[in-house]
Amino acid sequence: MADTGTKAAQKKHHFEFFGPHGPALLVFVLPAVCYALILGCNKDSCLQLWPELKLPSLQSNIQWYSKEAIVAYLAWFLGLALLHVLLPGQRAEGVVLPDGKRLTYKLNAFRLFVLAYGAALYFGFYTRQLDLGWLYDQFAPLLTASVAFSTALSVYLYASSFRKGLMLSGHGNTGYPAYDFWMGRELNPRLLGGLFDLKEFCELYPGLIGWALLNLGMAHKQLTTHGSVSNSMLLVNVFQLYYIVDALWNERAILTTMDITTDGFGFMLAFGDLAWVPFTFTSAARYLVDHPKVLSPAGMALVLAVKALGYYIFRGANSQKDMFRSNPNDPRVAHLKTLKTERGTSLIVSGWWGTARHINYFGDWIMGLAWCMPAGLTGLSAIVPYFYCIYFAALLVHRERRDEHSCRLKYGKDWDKYCALVRYRIIPYLY
Numbered sequence: 546m547a548d549t550g551t552k553a554a555q556k557k558h559h560f561e562f563f564g565p566h567g568p569a570l571l572v573f574v575l576p577a578v579c580y581a582l583i584l585g586c587n588k589d590s591c592l593q594l595w596p597e598l599k600l601p602s603l604q605s606n607i608q609w610y611s612k613e614a615i616v617a618y619l620a621w622f623l624g625l626a627l628l629h630v631l632l633p634g635q636r637a638e639g640v641v642l643p644d645g646k647r648l649t650y651k652l653n654a655f656r657l658f659v660l661a662y663g664a665a666l667y668f669g670f671y672t673r674q675l676d677l678g679w680l681y682d683q684f685a686p687l688l689t690a691s692v693a694f695s696t697a698l699s700v701y702l703y704a705s706s707f708r709k710g711l712m713l714s715g716h717g718n719t720g721y722p723a724y725d726f727w728m729g730r731e732l733n734p735r736l737l738g739g740l741f742d743l744k745e746f747c748e749l750y751p752g753l754i755g756w757a758l759l760n761l762g763m764a765h766k767q768l769t770t771h772g773s774v775s776n777s778m779l780l781v782n783v784f785q786l787y788y789i790v791d792a793l794w795n796e797r798a799i800l801t802t803m804d805i806t807t808d809g810f811g812f813m814l815a816f817g818d819l820a821w822v823p824f825t826f827t828s829a830a831r832y833l834v835d836h837p838k839v840l841s842p843a844g845m846a847l848v849l850a851v852k853a854l855g856y857y858i859f860r861g862a863n864s865q866k867d868m869f870r871s872n873p874n875d876p877r878v879a880h881l882k883t884l885k886t887e888r889g890t891s892l893i894v895s896g897w898w899g900t901a902r903h904i905n906y907f908g909d910w911i912m913g914l915a916w917c918m919p920a921g922l923t924g925l926s927a928i929v930p931y932f933y934c935i936y937f938a939a940l941l942v943h944r945e946r947r948d949e950h951s952c953r954l955k956y957g958k959d960w961d962k963y964c965a966l967v968r969y970r971i972i973p974y975l976y
């Protein structure tokens with residue numbers, strides 16, 4: 546039972562992530578999931594659910610730690626940080642902060658990506674002077690290095706957030722140490738006299754570029770071990786590369802996201818950016834190194850069709866809402882039926898937004914399914930290659946509940962009317 550203090554704080558703050566003490570568990574569970582994915586599927590064995598249950602061997606000789614991985618990880622992070630500071634980049638202003646000021650950001654993520662990815666392609670695949678397969682061999686030690694680094698960074702961020710005069714995040718300043726450590730107390734921690742924004746850097750640079758390089762390393766390992774890169778490996782690399790390049794090219798867009806404007810910088814984002822994204826999203830490519838099966842033309846066509854369907858829904862729905870919000874008289878959206886709300890804005894109740902309240906999430910998830918299918922189709926019974934779309938489904942369901950909560954606060958009774966008109970949350974006729 547919650548004590549009086551907890552009850553008072555719970556009234557004042559809206560606690561997510563299983564309440565004020567939940568994050569104390571999450572900081573162990575999430576790294577454990579990363580390790581479980583490696584233990585659950587590696588070159589020695591892979592968890593299989595059917596036709597018969599096969600558990601992975603716990604006896605496998607996985608190396609979990611190496612000095613070279615620690616050195617390489619530190620060199621990677623610090624090298625990128627140095628290049629970010631030294632190389633030119635566009636300047637952009639963030640949103641207006643609660644104190645009325647705006648921070649300036651330096652944007653050169655795409656430039657650094659081209660340098661790092663270009664060098665890896667040239668020296669790894671063209672001149673073959675660089676053994677990118679090392680990233681596969683050292684996958685677990687590199688994960689350990691990133692978990693250790695992101696944890697140390699989070700401890701530093703938490704400790705340094707008690708300095709006077711800092712702008713704190715409303716979400717991460719509850720007085721519950723585990724919760725605040727997880728959510729992040731300080732809103733925009735910066736180094737070098739305010740020149741280097743730690744949160745924006747970690748959100749896009751080491752994690753996303755690292756993810757692309759890890760995938761490339763898996764492809765290289767497959768090439769050197771099996772003599773060629775399979776079409777399934779190629780699809781996984783290309784699909785995920787497109788997503789990464791899009792995010793880096795549109796770096797400015799991150800400045801208006803909740804991560805930058807509202808959330809503090811704590812373990813959730815530091816671990817998520819530096820360890821979770823690069824080391825779990827690469828599960829499909831890592832699986833394909835050891836299961837280098839080639840997709841049939843029908844399999845290829847199916848994967849491409851699923852990807853195209855997901856993109857059609859995702860892009861169609863998001864563009865329809867963006868167009869409507871920027872100009873409701875635009876001939877492409879003027880015909881849509883709408884519900885006028887007391888708040889002043891209208892909600893679309895036909896077209897994509899009449900099928901489900903977050904039909905855009907459904908399209909996004911279908912694209913995620915297409916990321917996993919090239920690996921999944923080559924070994925339907927294994928579960929690890931499907932990790933991304935299982936995790937993404939949970940994330941989108943949770944996010945839909947969060948958005949529903951904030952829309953109910955924003956729109957009041959109008960939101961109930963809207964829900965009666967558009968009954969499904971994410972999947973038409975199902976959910």
Ligand code: NDP
Pocket residue numbers: 859863866890891892893894898902903905906909944948952955
């Ligand atoms: P949405 O783009 O769905 O935006 C939700 C907001 O849109 C609501 O708060 C409301 O704001 C407005 N809205 C809701 N319904 C309607 C309607 N019927 N008519 C007009 N406006 C409406 O949510 P997100 O910002 O969460 O997602 C954006 C995209 O990012 C999605 O495609 C999602 O899939 C993707 N995403 C990807 C993630 C990843 O990890 N890859 C994580 C999270 C999201 P208001 O009324 O105030 O305008």
